[in-house]
Amino acid sequence: MVAVVGHQLSSFNTGPSNIPAPTVIQFSFEVAIVNYRGREIDRRQRLQTEYFRQSLGNGVTLDMVSIPGGTFMMGSPASEKGRDSDEGPQHRRTIAPFFMGKFPVTQAQWQAVMNNNPSRWKGEDLPVERVSWNDAVEFCQRLSRQTGREYRLPSEAEWEYACRAGTTTPFHFGGTITTDLANYDGDLTYADGPKGIYRERATPVGSFGVANAFGIYDMHGNVWEWCADPWHKNYQGAPSDGRVWESGGDDSYRMLRGGGWDNDPRYCRSANRSSNGPGNRNYGIGLRVACVFSR
Numbered sequence: 001m002v003a004v005v006g007h008q009l010s011s012f013n014t015g016p017s018n019i020p021a022p023t024v025i026q027f028s029f030e031v032a033i034v035n036y037r038g039r040e041i042d043r044r045q046r047l048q049t050e051y052f053r054q055s056l057g058n059g060v061t062l063d064m065v066s067i068p069g070g071t072f073m074m075g076s077p078a079s080e081k082g083r084d085s086d087e088g089p090q091h092r093r094t095i096a097p098f099f100m101g102k103f104p105v106t107q108a109q110w111q112a113v114m115n116n117n118p119s120r121w122k123g124e125d126l127p128v129e130r131v132s133w134n135d136a137v138e139f140c141q142r143l144s145r146q147t148g149r150e151y152r153l154p155s156e157a158e159w160e161y162a163c164r165a166g167t168t169t170p171f172h173f174g175g176t177i178t179t180d181l182a183n184y185d186g187d188l189t190y191a192d193g194p195k196g197i198y199r200e201r202a203t204p205v206g207s208f209g210v211a212n213a214f215g216i217y218d219m220h221g222n223v224w225e226w227c228a229d230p231w232h233k234n235y236q237g238a239p240s241d242g243r244v245w246e247s248g249g250d251d252s253y254r255m256l257r258g259g260g261w262d263n264d265p266r267y268c269r270s271a272n273r274s275s276n277g278p279g280n281r282n283y284g285i286g287l288r289v290a291c292v293f294s295r
Contacts, residue, residue, distance in 0.1 A: 022052035022064075029211040036175035038193035049215040051102060054147060056112040062143075064099040064291055065215050067162050071095070074160055075235055075271055080170055081191055082266030086234050086273050095161045095242040100154060101288040103127070103205035103217050104225060105139070113142050120283040125204040127223045127286040133254040133278035136226045136287040143289070153228040154290040155244045156273070159257045163219040163270045165212035170269045171220055172212040177268060181208055183261045184221035190265040202261050219258055220268040223286035227255040231275040253277060260284035 026048050033042040054062040075090040076083040108124035110131075111117050118130040131139075136153055143151045154162070164172060170190070171177045179186035179196025183203045186196030206217045230249030232238070239245055253275040259268030262284055266272065276282070 022054050024050050024052050024066075026050055027215065029215050030209065031213055032173060032181055032210040034174045034176060034178060034181070034193075036191045036193070038176050038178040040180075041174075044213075047211075047213065047215070051215070052099070054149075056109060056143075056146070058112065060108050060112040062105075062109055062289075063102040064289075065102045067095075067098050067100050067158075067214055067216075069095055069097040070161070070166075072161050072164060072166075073168065074157055074238075076170070076269070080269070080271065082170075082264075082269065083271065084273070086232075087271045089235055091235055091238055091240070093157045093161065093238075093240060093242060095158060096292070098154075098158060098242075099291040100158070100162050100214075100216060101290075102211075102215065104223055104286045104288050106205055110139065113139055113146060118281065121201050123204065126202050127205055127218075129202060129223050129283050129286045130281045131226075131286055132281045133226050133276070135281070139287065140289060149291060151289045151291050153226055153287065155242055156227040156229040156255045156257065157239075157242045157245075158290060159225065159227050159288075160270060161242065162214060162216060163212065163258070165214040165216075167213070167270070170271070172270060173210075173220070177220055177265050181210055182218075182221040182268065183208075184259060184263050184265050184268050185261075188264045190269075193265070199261060219270075221259050221263070221265075222261055223258070224256040224260045224274065224282075224284055225258045226285065226287045227257055229255045231255060251278075256285065 028046045031044040051065040071094045074093045076087040104127040107128045110128040140151045176191040176193030186198045228244045230251040231253035256274040
């Protein structure tokens with residue numbers, strides 16, 4: 001269910017003549033909450049937020065959801081099951097408003113911008129994978145030129161803030177995760193959660209039908225998502241805002257978030273961090289884009 005709010009993002013220029021200026025739209029979505037045993041204890045229906053729909057030409061679009069600004073605790077507490085030392089120390093970050101892709105970038109969207117499809121499993125609504133960090137940056141640059149608007153990879157802080165959507169639990173679903181809600185190795189469990197399905201491949205974006213409280217989907221599992229930041233071994237000296245943390249980082253590695261279809265669910269937690277070389281292409285790695293503007 002969507003409803004046009006009725007105002008365009010006037011601070012955006014219109015880009016090339018075949019790409020219309022986007023219109024802000026409201027949409028409704030559902031949020032599921034589970035307990036530590038994986039039993040669903042709440043299903044919040046008809047939550048609403050805003051997004052804009054960016055045309056990429058030939059009927060292909062990209063939905064960008066409004067992420068409100070706010071402050072959160074980044075990282076995980078020492079008591080969180082499965083945490084690694086690079087997830088601490090927990091620290092407060094203040095994030096400015098921005099827009100983030102409702103879904104990971106799909107193969108149709110990648111094809112529309114890059115004129116190729118590197119993915120192992122083909123499908124227009126499947127997330128693009130086998131994408132290196134360098135490829136992801138080039139995608140953002142080409143998308144920006146094509147639309148006349150600035151798209152980029154999210155910072156690691158923006159990604160975790162958007163993933164948590166106000167929660168402090170290991171997953172935005174709650175204390176555990178199930179394969180009814182996300183795509184990961186269901187032969188493995190987290191906390192007291194149940195075993196489930198191991199699908200052994202990526203699934204179409206949004207196919208589980210539930211978002212987090214910000215209205216974004218597939219933040220846990222399916223494909224890893226590149227962030228802009230270089231690797232830091234922990235959060236000592238991290239900035240207090242949402243900027244990309246460049247100083248003191250090892251730029252021979254770039255950050256990955258969210259976990260993938262073939263991962264233990266502990267790697268799909270909101271706070272989990274991983275990295276890979278910027279030229280590495282793996283069939284479990286994709287991307288999600290961010291965009292900032294002022295109305």
